[in-house]
Amino acid sequence: MAPRRDTGRRSARLRPVSRPRLYEQLVERLLDYIHSERMKVGDRLPAERELATQLGVSRASVSQALVALEVQGVIDVRHGDGAVILDVSAERQIRAALRARRHRLREVIEAREALEVKLAALAAQRCTPEDIQAIDDALGLMAREIAQGERGLAGDEHFHAAVTAAAHSGLLAGLMAEIAELIRESRIESLAQPGRPEESLLAHRRVADAIRAGHAEAAATAMAAHIVAVSDTALLRED
Template identity: 75%
Template sequence: MTAAPGRRRDALRPFARTRLYEQLVERLLDHIHTEGLKVGDRLPPERELAAQLAVSRATVSQALVALEVQGVIDVRHGDGAVIRDIPAERQVLAALHARRHRLREVIEAREALEVKLAGLAAKRRTDHDLAAIDAALDGMSRDIEGGGRGVAGDEQFHAAVTAAAHSGLLARLMAEISELIRESRVESLSQPGRPRESLDAHRKVADAIRDGDSAGAGAAMAAHIEAVSDVALLRDE
């Protein structure tokens, strides 16, 4: 593919030293423009990117997740990273910096809302609610077994718990931050081993709800949110 006029052809040159993942995001965006890639095109596989950039696959994965959350790419199991949009580089980098601060607030909101919702669900759930929770767990399990991250099943599970609480106001508050929660969900479930850990935590929450154990359901949800809040974006680098 012919490079666009006036652009560098060394966009995927190795780093001279270890850098933050935001700089890798910048390099990948530069690569997209340099190579004249369009919506629907694929980025090179993670292994190839890691080799060309002389960084770990974990670092590449983190950068791809950042681009996925911003809507630049769609990471599909078996297909790799497919370009969805090509925004201005400055726009993406500014959004990444803002997301770090926003993510902390989203986690705080989840702790306040979802722990209460789990406790209420244990008191108010119906047989229909339990069936919806079990369906979400089954769907997430199948996705993970197939090599996926379980994002849709994770979202379905938390929605089912929210519905089982039968609190209209809390449900509306959750809906208000649903898109922000999705960002944190994608970030979390992209961590190595996290999908199975989250599935196990979901099952503990579900068991407590089924048993009518309000305190246990709240405690299990609190432990789950604390665990999934451990994401690379918020760690010291």
């Protein structure tokens, strides 16, 4: 009688094959299109509606794929001008970066929770009239951007920078500077969500009101709630 094969150990080593997520498949298709059409820097991709029709998916799915390419610096999504090609780097590099993006986004959110909640509390305790003016200027900029149909990226960035400056903590400001580019990626990802720019502006105003009133605990609570809200992205909801 032939001896039994020990399949238990071999089976234990096997891992399920991960199926590419829809947005990843769409990114692949869009990269293939860019290269097959020999598109150059400054060229525009077809409109979202046209891409969705050709790919047979929803506009929301196309939008998520475009955001992924925007984060990697391949395109720039401009209000009223569509997706403009910024870079036509090697596809392999782009795809490798996209694979690491989900894990990196989670870590950036964790870092923001650790740093920005404390910064908001310190800002409420240490802010000067000039700091409050900088925060209000950032809120005004974001409101104008949203009113013009944009995402409010610059205003959002200026607001968080103003809160960081108002905390008057050189060490914490230095740590924020270290991860600034990664935060920018998460900001693009978040503000691309439908309705998110308006929600973020409202949350910023709550944080600003608490800082202006000198309420450290309320400022920390408002900032924590804001970061939780902006962390709800289509990319992470796919888990």
